[in-house]
Amino acid sequence: xxxxxxxxxxxxxxxxxxxxxxxxxxxxxxxxxxxxxxxxxxxxxxxxxxxxxxxxxxxxxxxxxxxxxxxxxxxxxxxxxxxxxxxxxxxxxxxxxxxxxxxxxxxxxxxxxxxxxxxxxxxxxxxxxxxxxxxxxxxxxxxxxxxxxxxxxxxxxxxxxxxxxxxxxxxxxxxxxxxxxxxxxxxxxxxxxxxxxxxxxxxxxxxxxxxxxxxxxxxxxxxxxxxxxxxxxxxxxxxxxxxxxxxxxxxxxxxxxxxxxxxxxxxxxxxxxxxxxxxxxxxxxxxxxxxxxxxxxxxxxxxxxxxxxxxxxxxxxxxx
Amino acid sequence: xxxxxxxxxxxxxxxxxxxxxxxxxxxxxxxxxxxxxxxxxxxxxxxxxxxxxxxxxxxxxxxxxxxxxxxxxxxxxxxxxxxxxxxxxxxxxxxxxxxxxxxxxxxxxxxxxxxxxxxxxxxxxxxxxxxxxxxxxxxxxxxxxxxxxxxxxxxxxxxxxxxxxxxxxxxxxxxxxxxxxxxxxxxxxxxxxxxxxxxxxxxxxxxxxxxxxxxxxxxxxxxxxxxxxxxxxxxxxxxxxxxxxxxxxxxxxxxxxxxxxxxxxxxxxxxxxxxxxxxxxxxxxxxxxxxxxxxxxxxxxxxxxxxxxxxxxxxxxxxx
Numbered sequence: 032x033x034x035x036x037x038x039x040x041x042x043x044x045x046x047x048x049x050x051x052x053x054x055x056x057x058x059x060x061x062x063x064x065x066x067x068x069x070x071x072x073x074x075x076x077x078x079x080x081x082x083x084x085x086x087x088x089x090x091x092x093x094x095x096x097x098x099x100x101x102x103x104x105x106x107x108x109x110x111x112x113x114x115x116x117x118x119x120x121x122x123x124x125x126x127x128x129x130x131x132x133x134x135x136x137x138x139x140x141x142x143x144x145x146x147x148x149x150x151x152x153x154x155x156x157x158x159x160x161x162x163x164x165x166x167x168x169x170x171x172x173x174x175x176x177x178x179x180x181x182x183x184x185x186x187x188x189x190x191x192x193x194x195x196x197x198x199x200x201x202x203x204x205x206x207x208x209x210x211x212x213x214x215x216x217x218x219x220x221x222x223x224x225x226x227x228x229x230x231x232x233x234x235x236x237x238x239x240x241x242x243x244x245x246x247x248x249x250x251x252x253x254x255x256x257x258x259x260x261x262x263x264x265x266x267x268x269x270x271x272x273x274x275x276x277x278x279x280x281x282x283x284x285x286x287x288x289x290x291x292x293x294x295x296x297x298x299x300x301x302x303x304x305x306x307x308x309x310x311x312x313x314x315x316x317x318x319x320x321x322x323x324x325x326x327x328x329x330x331x332x333x334x335x336x337x338x339x340x341x342x343x344x345x346x347x348x349x350x351x
Numbered sequence: 352x353x354x355x356x357x358x359x360x361x362x363x364x365x366x367x368x369x370x371x372x373x374x375x376x377x378x379x380x381x382x383x384x385x386x387x388x389x390x391x392x393x394x395x396x397x398x399x400x401x402x403x404x405x406x407x408x409x410x411x412x413x414x415x416x417x418x419x420x421x422x423x424x425x426x427x428x429x430x431x432x433x434x435x436x437x438x439x440x441x442x443x444x445x446x447x448x449x450x451x452x453x454x455x456x457x458x459x460x461x462x463x464x465x466x467x468x469x470x471x472x473x474x475x476x477x478x479x480x481x482x483x484x485x486x487x488x489x490x491x492x493x494x495x496x497x498x499x500x501x502x503x504x505x506x507x508x509x510x511x512x513x514x515x516x517x518x519x520x521x522x523x524x525x526x527x528x529x530x531x532x533x534x535x536x537x538x539x540x541x542x543x544x545x546x547x548x549x550x551x552x553x554x555x556x557x558x559x560x561x562x563x564x565x566x567x568x569x570x571x572x573x574x575x576x577x578x579x580x581x582x583x584x585x586x587x588x589x590x591x592x593x594x595x596x597x598x599x600x601x602x603x604x605x606x607x608x609x610x611x612x613x614x615x616x617x618x619x620x621x622x623x624x625x626x627x628x629x630x631x632x633x634x635x636x637x638x639x640x641x642x643x644x645x646x647x648x649x650x651x652x653x654x655x656x657x658x659x660x661x662x663x664x665x666x667x668x669x670x671x
Contacts, residue, residue: 111636160504174602176508177499183604184480185640188496193634194598205634278514282494282602284503314513314525316431320505 032092033058037082038332038339040144041065041100041124043115046074048082049335050091055152057332059085071122079131095135095342096128099144099334105341106186108138114204137341141165141334142189143180145291145326146173147344148337154289154327161285163326164191164276166294166301169204170212170219176283180344191279192216196271215272217247217293223264224250235260251297265297269304276305277312280321291326291333298325352412353378357402358652358659360464361385361420361444363435366394368402369655370411375472377652379405391438391447399451415455415662416448419464419654425661426506428458434524457661461485461654462509463500465611465646466493467664468657474609474647481605483646484511484596486614486621489524490532490539496603500664511599512536516591535592537567537613543584544570555580571617585617589624596625597632600641611646611653618645 035050035058042065049060061081068074086093102113108125110116128136139147146163149155155163159178165171170192174181181188192212193205200209201222213219224245228238236253237245237260253261276288288309294301306323313321328336355370355378362385369380381401388394406413422433428445430436448456459467466483469475475483479498485491490512494501501508512532513525520529521542533539544565548558556573557565557580573581596608608629614621626643633641648656 160508172602176496176501176503179497179499181496181603183496184606185604185636187636188480188602188604190601190604190634190636194601195594195632198594198632207632207634274515274518278598279602281510281514282492282508282599283501284505284508284510286504312515312518312527314510314527316505316507316510 032090034094035086035091036094036339036342037096038335038337038342039078039096039098040141040334040338041098041110041116043101043117046078047332047335048078049332049339050085050089051152051336051339055336057335058091059089060332060335061085066117069117071118071124071127075124075127075131079128083131093132093134095137095346096132097144097338097340097342098124098128098136098138099141099338099341100124100138101141103138103140104186105137105139105143105182108136110138135342135345137345139180139182139341140171140189141337142171143173143182144337144341145171145328145333146175146180147340148328148333149289149291149326150175151340151343152328152331152336154324155287158286160283161287161289162279162283163289163291164272164295165292166216166290167292168216168218170216174283174285191275194275196275211271211275215268215275215294220247220250220264220268220294221245223267224260227260227264231260233259237261247294247297251300254297254300262300265300266304268294269301269306270308273305273308274312276309276323280309280317281314284317285321287322287324289324289326291328295325296329352410354414355406355411356414356659356662357416358655358657358662359398359416359418360461360654360658361418361430361436363421363437366398367652367655368398369652369659370405370409371472371656371659375656377655378411379409380652380655381405386437389437391442391444395444395447395451399448403451413452413454415457415666416452417464417658417660417662418444418448418456418458419461419658419661420444420458421461423458423460424506425457425459425463425502428456430458455662455665457665459500459661460491460509461657462491463493463502464657464661465491465648465653466495466500467660468648468653469609469611469646470495471660471663472648472651472656474644475607478606480603481607481609482599482603483609483611484615485612486536486610487612488536488538490536494603494605511595514595516595531591531595535588535595535614540567540570540584540588540614541565543587544580547580547584547587551580553579557581567614567617571620574617574620582620585620586624588614589621589626590628593625593628594632596629600629600637601634604637605641607642607644609644609646611648615645616649
């Protein structure tokens with residue numbers, strides 16, 4: 032029998048689950064379609080069967096189950112009104128899993144899972160103070176301080192994506208204006224490009240693409256060809272992100288900030304301007320010592336590792 | 352013999368020290384003039400003699416020494432280039448005290464001391480996630496998360512006063528522009544009033560006062576008389592502070608935020624607009640649950656209690 036932790040990453044379309052051994056290797060991974068299950072109970076029954084069957088045939092001894100999900104609350108163990116899931120209201124997903132498994136079950140949101148994954152399996156091993164920023168459709172953040180994830184009083188800490196850049200700025204999905212994630216995310220940079228194309232007569236390969244089809248990947252490809260609009264959009268995104276990260280550093284003084292997710296894969300195009308504007312806006316005492324790094328989980332089963340890390344981090348806490 | 356912790360609050364003019372019993376009572380307090388000592392070594396010798404003599408005659412058993420000082424670093428035990436002290440460079444003040452005492456000696460900055468004081472002796476007892484904001488000449492902050500003060504990687508965390516409100520804003524003592532403390536502090540509100548008086552023909556009792564003599568106390572007194580400029584200045588200060596606190600709540604999700612120090616004594620004039628603009632700018636999930644509170648150390652030996660709390664918190668850590 033091999034001791035493994037199950038990591039479950041619940042997404043709007045698919046849910047991926049995997050078995051992680053004590054060295055952080057993913058021994059087996061599979062997925063089911065989240066959208067197929069109208070009720071969360073049926074979803075949990077289906078995935079639990081699959082997990083048990085895979086564990087049995089592979090001689091896995093389950094030591095814990097960690098779940099990463101959008102709008103998930105660590106304290107309540109519930110997914111709360113997740114806009115990208117078809118299950119509405121408050122879903123006590125941890126409790127549902129506990130009906131099927133007699134091991135520790137822990138839940139947190141995607142960005143917190145990414146931070147724990149980075150700490151336990153990634154590039155933040157041994158660090159006690161760092162931040163992980165996920166740059167996907169939105170902007171998520173997981174803050175680790177004194178070696179512990181900052182959940183805050185209610186489990187909702189880490190909403191850097193919803194700090195305000197401009198009180199008269201872009202409309203956010205949260206109903207307010209000017210949130211950071213409307214600028215610094217895969218979606219945000221697309222908006223930036225569209226606005227730049229409207230207000231500019233500079234030639235750009237992006238001008239020939241239907242607005243609804245512009246993506247952060249296409250902007251990246253354009254930047255690689257030296258496209259001025261694409262490069263300006265990355266610079267603008269990095270400026271806004273860098274300024275906010277400088278403010279965040281002033282509060283929690285991390286050793287490193289990791290960028291993770293779609294937009295982080297744009298490499299130097301996003302890292303260089305972000306790094307520049309972090310340094311430009313830092314208080315003297317913080318300058319030239321906070322590292323801006325690529326996540327160490329890129330090209331690995333990052334979401335599943337992150338989810339598994341939630342359970343592992345709790346087991347560690349219980350043992351200390 | 353009574354077990355006591357010594358709290359030492361080092362200020363530019365005076366240094367206050369006191370003996371705090373296990374219930375948080377200050378049994379004895381005294382002060383020496385910081386400015387009298389050209390060298391920190393001579394200062395530490397003088398204050399150590401006074402502490403030993405007071406301890407002996409009062410039958411105090413010293414269990415630890417906590418020191419609060421400007422620009423103090425918890426990790427290094429040094430005061431680093433404090434603009435308000437006459438000792439320049441890096442002063443390893445903890446080490447200097449250790450030459451005279453065989454007990455735990457710990458150092459941190461004023462705002463962190465205020466947060467620890469609030470947690471151990473004040474209104475944050477039992478809270479694990481809260482923030483203390485000190486509104487004096489500048490704006491300091493101490494962030495507590497998971498029951499621990501957030502020092503960050505280098506001991507410099509908690510510089511909310513140096514997050515940026517406006518990149519083209521007021522010149523800050525740190526050399527940058529638009530830092531929060533240039534707006535939300537006793538000094539900041541004075542600048543606001545002066546600017547408002549220049550740009551307005553509204554009658555104000557403050558218009559008759561020489562600019563260099565306007566203080567936050569006089570602005571408070573004017574507000575009490577219904578002075579429009581004074582009230583507008585408090586509203587403006589609360590708006591800027593409230594917005595930044597809303598962003599800070601999104602990051603660390605505290606149970607409460609405590610205001611402390613000179614400007615916090617203005618009561619409703621600063622609390623009401625700050626509270627209003629916090630709520631107005633909060634992400635939905637945080638609304639109506641973060642309490643904005645007056646420090647529980649007001650009218651007590653707050654600075655000395657805060658300093659003592661540093662040593663007590665470390666003893667607690669060692670014991671856990």
